[in-house]
Amino acid sequence: MKVVCFLPDSIAFQNKLGMLTRSAGVDFQPCNSEEDAKLFASKEKKERFFLFADAKKVDFLKEFSFAYPESRIIVILQETLQKVIPSLIECVNIQCFVATNNGEFDARELILLLKKFETKDYPGLDKHLGFPNIFNEKKIKNQIDKREALTNLEGFVLKIGGNTERFQQYAQRVCELTDELLLNAVFDANPRLKTMARHESFELEEKESVKVKWGFDGEVFGVSVSDPFGTLTKKTVMQYIDENQKTESMGKRVSGGLGIKLIFDRLHHFIVTVKPGQKTEIVCLMRFEKRFKDFDSRLRSFHFFEAEEKN
Amino acid sequence: MNINMSSAFEVQGMEVVVNNTTIEFSGLLNEESSIDNIKKGLEQAFANSKDKVIRLDFSKVKRANSCGILAWYKILDSFKDGMCVYINVPRWLVEQFNISDFLSEKTRVESIQANFYCPSNDTHETLLLTLGKEIPILDSYDDFNLIMKSKDGLDLEIDFEPNEYFYFISSNIKRFKGEAA
Numbered sequence: 291m292k293v294v295c296f297l298p299d300s301i302a303f304q305n306k307l308g309m310l311t312r313s314a315g316v317d318f319q320p321c322n323s324e325e326d327a328k329l330f331a332s333k334e335k336k337e338r339f340f341l342f343a344d345a346k347k348v349d350f351l352k353e354f355s356f357a358y359p360e361s362r363i364i365v366i367l368q369e370t371l372q373k374v375i376p377s378l379i380e381c382v383n384i385q386c387f388v389a390t391n392n393g394e395f396d397a398r399e400l401i402l403l404l405k406k407f408e409t410k411d412y413p414g415l416d417k418h419l420g421f422p423n424i425f426n427e428k429k430i431k432n433q434i435d436k437r438e439a440l441t442n443l444e445g446f447v448l449k450i451g452g453n454t455e456r457f458q459q460y461a462q463r464v465c466e467l468t469d470e471l472l473l474n475a476v477f478d479a480n481p482r483l484k485t486m487a488r489h490e491s492f493e494l495e496e497k498e499s500v501k502v503k504w505g506f507d508g509e510v511f512g513v514s515v516s517d518p519f520g521t522l523t524k525k526t527v528m529q530y531i532d533e534n535q536k537t538e539s540m541g542k543r544v545s546g547g548l549g550i551k552l553i554f555d556r557l558h559h560f561i562v563t564v565k566p567g568q569k570t571e572i573v574c575l576m577r578f579e580k581r582f583k584d585f586d587s588r589l590r591s592f593h594f595f596e597a598e599e600k601n
Numbered sequence: 602m603n604i605n606m607s608s609a610f611e612v613q614g615m616e617v618v619v620n621n622t623t624i625e626f627s628g629l630l631n632e633e634s635s636i637d638n639i640k641k642g643l644e645q646a647f648a649n650s651k652d653k654v655i656r657l658d659f660s661k662v663k664r665a666n667s668c669g670i671l672a673w674y675k676i677l678d679s680f681k682d683g684m685c686v687y688i689n690v691p692r693w694l695v696e697q698f699n700i701s702d703f704l705s706e707k708t709r710v711e712s713i714q715a716n717f718y719c720p721s722n723d724t725h726e727t728l729l730l731t732l733g734k735e736i737p738i739l740d741s742y743d744d745f746n747l748i749m750k751s752k753d754g755l756d757l758e759i760d761f762e763p764n765e766y767f768y769f770i771s772s773n774i775k776r777f778k779g780e781a782a
Contacts, residue, residue, distance in 0.1 A: 433633065455725040459692075459716070462664050466693065469631065469666040488632040488668040551700055552667060580723070582716050582760045 291408045292317045292334055295342040296327040296350070303366060303390065307342055310397055314404040324350050331358045340364055340407065345374040345387070355381035362407065364388055367589055375532045379525065389558075389589035396591070399559055399575075403593055410598045412563045415514040415573050419507040430500040433491045436472055439502050440465050443513070450506055451578070460578050464513060467556040468502060471515035471572055474550075475500040479517040479570060511578060516571040520564050524594040527562060531592070558588050565597040614669075615662065617642035622650040623688075627661035630669030639676055653683035660689035660714065670697055677708070686711050689729060698769035706776075715766065717749055717757035725760065726751055732770065732777065740774045742767050 293311050295318065297304040304320050311318040321327040327341065331354065340362045343351055346369075355363060363384040367374070371387050378384055386403055388395060398420070406412050416425065426446060428439040444461045451457020477483045480498055494500065497518060504513040530550035554560060559575040579585040614633035618625045624646050628634075646655040665673075677685065687694070690713040697703045704710065712731045719726065728749055730736050735747060742763035749757040770777045 455727065459725070459727075462693070466664050466666065469664070473632070473666060473668060489634075489636070489672070552696075555696065581718050582725075583718075583762060586762060586765070 291404075292319060292337060292339040293342060293404070294319045294321055294327055294330045294334075294339060296321045296324065296347070297342065297344055297366060298322060299346075300344060300366070300368075302393065303395070306395060307400075310395065310400050311404055314401045314408070316404050316408060327354065328357070331361060335360065338362070338407075340404075342366060345369065345378070348374070348377045351378060351384070352381060355383050359383055364403070366390060367591070369589070371590055371592055372531060375528050379528050379532070382524075385524075385595065386593040387591060388593075389591040391588050396559070399591065399593075406595060412565075412571075412595055412597050414516070414563075414571055415503050415505065415512050418559075418561070418573055418575055419505050419510055419512050421507065423505045423507040425503055425505040427501065427503045430472060430476065430502060431494045431496075431498075436469075436476070439472070440469060443468055443502075443504055446504065446506075447511070450511075456580075456582075457578070459582065463556045464504075464511070464576075467553050467574060468504075468513050468515065470550070470553045471513070471574070472500060472502060474522075475515050475517035475570070475572075479519040479521055481519070481521075509577065510575050512573060512575045514571055514573045516569055518569055520566045520568045520570050522562060522564055522570045522572075524562070527560075527592070527594070554590060555586075557590065558585075559591045559593070561591075561593045561595075563595045563597060615639070619645045619649070622646050622654065623656040623658060625658045625661065628663070630659075630662050630665035630673060632666070632668040632672075634669050634672065636672055636676060639673070640679075643676065643680060647680070647683050650683070654686060655683065656686045656688050656711075658689050659687070659694050660691055662691065662694075665693055665697075674703060678705070680707070683707065684709065688712050690714060692716065692727075695766060695769070699765065704769060704773065710769070710777075716760040717751075718760040719751050719755050719757050721755045722753075724751070726757060728757070736767060736770070738770060738774065738777045739767075740771050742771060 293316050295304050295307055308318045308320060319330055321330060335358065341354060342364050343366065345365045345367050351363065351365065361383055363381065364386045365384055367387050367389045388400060402417060426442060428435065428442065430436050430439060444465050447461035447464050448457055451460065476492060476494065477486065477488060483492060501516045527550060531554050557574040557576045561573040563571045614631050615626055615628040617638055619642050624642050647653060684707055686709045688711045690710060692714060695713050710732055712729050714727050715730050717726045717728050732738065739745065745763040747759055751757050
């Protein structure tokens with residue numbers, strides 16, 4: 291696996307990326323011009339390779355995406371994802387949007403991202419949190435399970451923070467986010483329940499059951515929800531995050547979009563792994579910043595992986 | 602309290618208490634909230650109001666999900682006459698005001714809750730801010746700041762981004778200027 295990096299306006303990021311990718315055991319090739327990047331791509335066409343580039347280079351990204359569809363593109367965000375979605379939504383091989391905050395990447399997430407591509411292993415929540423950590427898990431088959439899961443989750447976050455005002459609010463945010471993930475997993479992902487009225491109580495068969503898991507490693511809190519259908523697409527997620535939907539009429543909505551917006555405001559990393567027809571797992575990570583203002587102002591990352599068959 | 606004017610509808614997920622022309626909701630606004638009972642509450646409050654203005658207090662609703670929010674929007678939309686005034690609006694509802702066309706010509710906002718941080722003792726407080734008083738009606742909140750006092754008399758700093766949190770005001774400036782007047 292090779293990585294080509296074109297970040298001419300951000301040499302500091304390029305250097306940091308070089309260090310991180312090499313530490314993940316990946317071959318790293320910095321480029322100084324668009325031509326260099328294209329030349330590299332044309333030579334590596336038959337190999338798996340990755341392009342790291344700045345979201346601001348919209349024309350270059352579009353051109354590169356269409357000219358080298360076999361490549362995987364990782365976009366570096368120095369502004370909100372919502373701002374770049376309309377320009378880049380059609381680029382099917384842009385897989386990850388990696389946020390920078392205060393001039394830094396989240397090194398752990400970036401290395402994990404590269405490792406996933408390299409090994410074609412897509413670990414769940416456990417690998418996203420450091421050690422030590424405690425995980426809680428609940429299988430959801432009906433409304434009572436869903437209610438219990440949210441109550442347990444709320445209790446967990448309150449316990450972490452000693453029931454302070456700050457953690458009461460974080461508990462609310464985490465529950466709001468998880469509630470939406472569960473709604474999507476129970477109803478939207480399931481062809482049998484997709485059109486069912488949401489206020490009707492649901493009963494899932496064993497093979498349809500949804501899993502929710504959460505944990506905290508002292509720095510990062512994570513929650514994951516998985517369904518056994520594997521139908522979520524990158525385009526669906528991006529359409530719903532798109533800022534332009536602010537103007538969409540509420541009355542015309544049926545579901546979905548409102549939920550993904552709610553989710554995206556309440557996390558820092560949104561990581562989706564889809565094994566088509568078999569499983570969708572969404573991992574959400576966040577830092578319980580001292581000030582909500584700092585929590586809100588962090589740029590969000592979005593990683594999308596479609597599980598590949600191992601050779 | 603006039604007993605005829607007051608009633609409570611206890612439902613799974615959410616409780617609706619009508620107190621004359623004010624409706625107090627508590628619990629959770631989600632797929633389990635009874636649309637019929639919420640509608641009944643609104644009908645009763647409107648029936649109690651001579652000028653068809655009612656007040657909606659969601660401050661005791663801990664959280665909402667997209668099903669509940671959408672259901673609420675549709676319930677409100679089904680009432681063709683009358684004016685609803687949101688009071689003590691919690692954060693989750695302010696966020697809804699900001700991400701969609703949630704507020705219509707038939708709704709007003711009187712006061713909202715906001716997060717504050719006390720740097721002296723590293724604590725947080727949620728305070729109620731009134732539009733036109735603590736929150737001036739502005740078309741941009743770039744330079745907005747507000748220092749409030751904690752219960753112990755210590756300085757509290759705003760713990761939200763004013764341009765984003767008050768977007769529902771700055772993006773509807775004409776309407777809010779009219780309301781404040």
